[in-house]
Structures are given as C-alpha cells and as structure tokens.
Amino acid sequence: MTVAPSRASSSEGSDAAGAAPAPAPAAYDRADWSSAFRNVGVELSAVPLSAARGTIPSELSGTLYRNGPGRLERGGHWVHHPFDGDAMITALRFEAGALQLSNRFVRTEGWLAEEAAGKVLFRGVFGTQKPGGPIANAFDLRLKNIANTQVVRLGDQLLALWEASSPHALDPDTLETRGITLLDGVLKPDEAFSAHPRLDPGHHGEPRLVTFGVKAGPTSTVRLMEFATSGDQAGQLLADDSYSFKGFAFLHDFAITPNWAVFLQNAVAFNPLGFVLGQKGAAQCLSSKPGQQGQFWLVPRASGAFAGQKPRLIKAPEGFVFHHLNAFEDASGDLVVDSIFYADFPSIGPDVDFRTIDFDSLPEGQLKRCRIDLKTASVSLELLEPRCCEFAMVNPAQQGLAARYGWMAVAERELGNDPLQAIEKVDLLSGERQVWSASPRGFVNEPVMVPYPQASGAAGPAATGTAAAGQPEDRGWVLVLVWNGARCASDLVILDAATMAEQAVVELPLAIPYGLHGTWSPA
Numbered sequence: 001m002t003v004a005p006s007r008a009s010s011s012e013g014s015d016a017a018g019a020a021p022a023p024a025p026a027a028y029d030r031a032d033w034s035s036a037f038r039n040v041g042v043e044l045s046a047v048p049l050s051a052a053r054g055t056i057p058s059e060l061s062g063t064l065y066r067n068g069p070g071r072l073e074r075g076g077h078w079v080h081h082p083f084d085g086d087a088m089i090t091a092l093r094f095e096a097g098a099l100q101l102s103n104r105f106v107r108t109e110g111w112l113a114e115e116a117a118g119k120v121l122f123r124g125v126f127g128t129q130k131p132g133g134p135i136a137n138a139f140d141l142r143l144k145n146i147a148n149t150q151v152v153r154l155g156d157q158l159l160a161l162w163e164a165s166s167p168h169a170l171d172p173d174t175l176e177t178r179g180i181t182l183l184d185g186v187l188k189p190d191e192a193f194s195a196h197p198r199l200d201p202g203h204h205g206e207p208r209l210v211t212f213g214v215k216a217g218p219t220s221t222v223r224l225m226e227f228a229t230s231g232d233q234a235g236q237l238l239a240d241d242s243y244s245f246k247g248f249a250f251l252h253d254f255a256i257t258p259n260w261a262v263f264l265q266n267a268v269a270f271n272p273l274g275f276v277l278g279q280k281g282a283a284q285c286l287s288s289k290p291g292q293q294g295q296f297w298l299v300p301r302a303s304g305a306f307a308g309q310k311p312r313l314i315k316a317p318e319g320f321v322f323h324h325l326n327a328f329e330d331a332s333g334d335l336v337v338d339s340i341f342y343a344d345f346p347s348i349g350p351d352v353d354f355r356t357i358d359f360d361s362l363p364e365g366q367l368k369r370c371r372i373d374l375k376t377a378s379v380s381l382e383l384l385e386p387r388c389c390e391f392a393m394v395n396p397a398q399q400g401l402a403a404r405y406g407w408m409a410v411a412e413r414e415l416g417n418d419p420l421q422a423i424e425k426v427d428l429l430s431g432e433r434q435v436w437s438a439s440p441r442g443f444v445n446e447p448v449m450v451p452y453p454q455a456s457g458a459a460g461p462a463a464t465g466t467a468a469a470g471q472p473e474d475r476g477w478v479l480v481l482v483w484n485g486a487r488c489a490s491d492l493v494i495l496d497a498a499t500m501a502e503q504a505v506v507e508l509p510l511a512i513p514y515g516l517h518g519t520w521s522p523a
C-alpha cells in the first residue's frame, strides 16, 4: 500500500525559478486504475472496523454517506459508462473513535427487475444499451431511475438522488430502501429532482436544503425549492418557485448565496435522434455549440433581497461546467462563482470502451473564478488552478459565503488530464496549495470536508477564514474513499483538513467502484 503521505510543500506549483512546470509523464498503472471497475458482491451491516494506520479521531461523530455505481456488468454485458451503474450506498458511522461500515444497493424498480431476470433490461442515459443492437433499443425511451448520484439526509430519511427523476427514500440506519418518495406531495410522479442540493448554513435563520428540478426542452423550466432541515419542521417545503428560460437546459449542479441561486447554462445542443433510434444514450445526444457562449441564470432566492424580481441572464465565459465549488456576494456587490471548467463537453462516444479511455484525448477540469458585475452584467474570468481537478467543496459553514479554503480531488501531475489521485487544499486568498497524494497505486473519490464539531447553537455563517464559533475555517477533517490498486479494494483515508496530514487509513472489506457524491451527516 503506497498511500503514505507525500505531502507537497506549501505553495507547490509556484516554481521558485518562475518557469512554468513542464508536463511530467503520467505515473500510474492503467491496470490499477481500471481494476476499480467491478461489481460490488456483498452487502455488509454495521461491520466494526479499525484503522490499519493512525487513529480515528474520537471527535468525529456522525455518518459519511457515499453514493455511486455498484453494479457495472450483468450477464457479461457491461455498462457503456460507469455513470449508468446501479446505486450502491456506503455508510461509514463514526462514534467516539469507533467506526462501522454498512453498504446496500438501492432497490430501484430497474435493479429489482434486472436482479430477477438476471440480465440487462433497460438502456442507460450515458449510452448503455440492452443486448441486441439498435433494433432491440430503438423507441425504448423509458428512463431507468438508478438513484446513483448523491445521498443526503432530509428529516428522518436518507434520499438517494438521480437528477432525471424522483428521489428514493432509505432508512438512514439500515440503508433499506423504503421506495420512491414524492416528499409529502411536493413532487409530481417522475418529476426531475436535482442530485445537487446545497445546504444553506443559515443565511436566513435556520439551515435549509436548497435544490431544484429541471424540465428541459426548447423552453426549459427550473423549479427552485427550499426545505427546512432542522427540528420538527425538517423536510417541510419553505419556498417553491418556477422559472422558464429559452433553450435546452443541461443543469447538473448550481450554487447558492444568501440572495441568489446561480445556474450556469452551458452552450449545448440536444439532438435526440440517436437516442430514439437506439444508437446512443440520451446524454450522448448532447453536443457543445462551438463558438457559442453559455449563460448564467441568476434566480433570486425567496428570502433574499431580490425576492420577487425576475431572474437575471448574463453571458458566461466559454467552456463546459458540471460542478461548482461555491459562490458568494462580495462587499462591492459582485457575485463570485468558482466552478470547474472543461474546454468542451467530455463524452464517451458510442464505439469506445470506457475502461480503455485515452485521458489525453479528453479535456481536463480546471478551477476558475467568474466575477459577475451585476451593475454592468459583465463577467471576468480568472484561472485559480491549472491542475486537473473535480469534486470540490468548501467548509459547509461557508456555503454561499466568501470561503478561504477549498478541498478537491486532483491529478498527480500538475498539468494534463489524468485520473484523480490526490487531494488538494487550496487557499483561495493566497493561492497557497497543499496536496496529499495516493499515487502511484491509489485513486481518489470526492473529498468530504467535515468541520470540527462545535457547541450546539453556535452554527451559522462567519467571516472569511473562520467558520462558525470563531474556529479556523480549516479546522476539521477531509474524508476520502481511495481505490487501492495494490489491494484491489477501497480504503477510507482521514486527513487533517488544515495540514493535509494523514490521520488514519482504514482498509475496508469492500471493493467500491469510483463513486459520485456523498455527504456528512452529524450525529
């Protein structure tokens, strides 16, 4: 196992000689990387685990929930893209230095039917086809709600999210599937519900879960919803507004500030012909419109200063964005949005096996800052980090506010597109960076920053550099699942969020394919 800390010196990347670093050759073994693509064969219930190295911090109290594809092959028939794999939830429960692991597949209608049949019965959005070629797939436009993108606690239930349809409700302790939920009548059957809710830490009093659903078409409708998250009210709908925009909307993520919900509508076209004819998945029918700009859609939040006003539409820089790090309003009134930009929409063509993908042929994600001047409706763009990155987050207490630090998954090399093998802490004020690396044989998932627990009642927004209760914004831990190519299994790595030093490594008795998103639920 070679995930010993290879902590880089601070200010890595700002070469003392002033010269740009030359691209180094990639230093990972493709067989290690691709060995993570496999089916999860077991479901575990509250298995106690101990650290192989280091000590699990006794102050960590709560559950890390992770979602991602756990089934990638059935009857010898592979998914075309791992994002088409069925949801498997992992729960890592921390209490007083002890740790328990549970994992369960979400019992979606599609998963149950395919388990019973022992074969693939549904197409996937990212290009998975049923066996039998286009003839067997043409005109089958059913969506298989695979529930595999995010998992979040809301009230007494855990929601497994997939943006094109309804959430699945799970038991937070046992992970048993309760079934599709329409959230007490808030949603219509099969209504789209984003897999990227944002937790407002208290911009307007109590914390809230802010989220959206998109009905895409020649004119697209965005429904913005805010739910209470605390006390007896948890799960109650507090705000609900819908807005229509011209054009086909592909909105995977969004960002919030106290006054705005920020959407970045990429310049994409959707031609469903290949999907209808059984040749492509729906997402493969998206293509970028060369030379055309995307648009920021700024939607006033119901409790904010601009409530009741029309959304503002502002031209965005070129590029394609799946995920945002954060957004905030600064003292001058500018709206600042930090996002991971790709030069183009990255897609895996119908004839390509994802396990043999050529990383050099795909654009890498880079963290960029858009500063939107609301008075002039102009946008300036700044590159914050050239290193290939994805899955970035700030301290949850700084969501929607000026945050000093971000944590994200990055490639080992400082330039070029590679699998994600390291976790970087970036100081958004000074540009200083610290990196913990799992290279050469480890591959990282999305990092989740968990703040040091604070006295109850002390939660709430605070000044930049300090989180609530006046403690440093980087006080806490970063939890990350690492695919260990040497062990062909997954490790949980606990990092000190301030120093990026390794606190503990727990070798899981589980091999979890690369996942999507997860959340921390405090005890």
Ligand code: CO
Binding pocket: 196, 252, 253, 322, 323, 517
């Ligand atoms: Co996402």
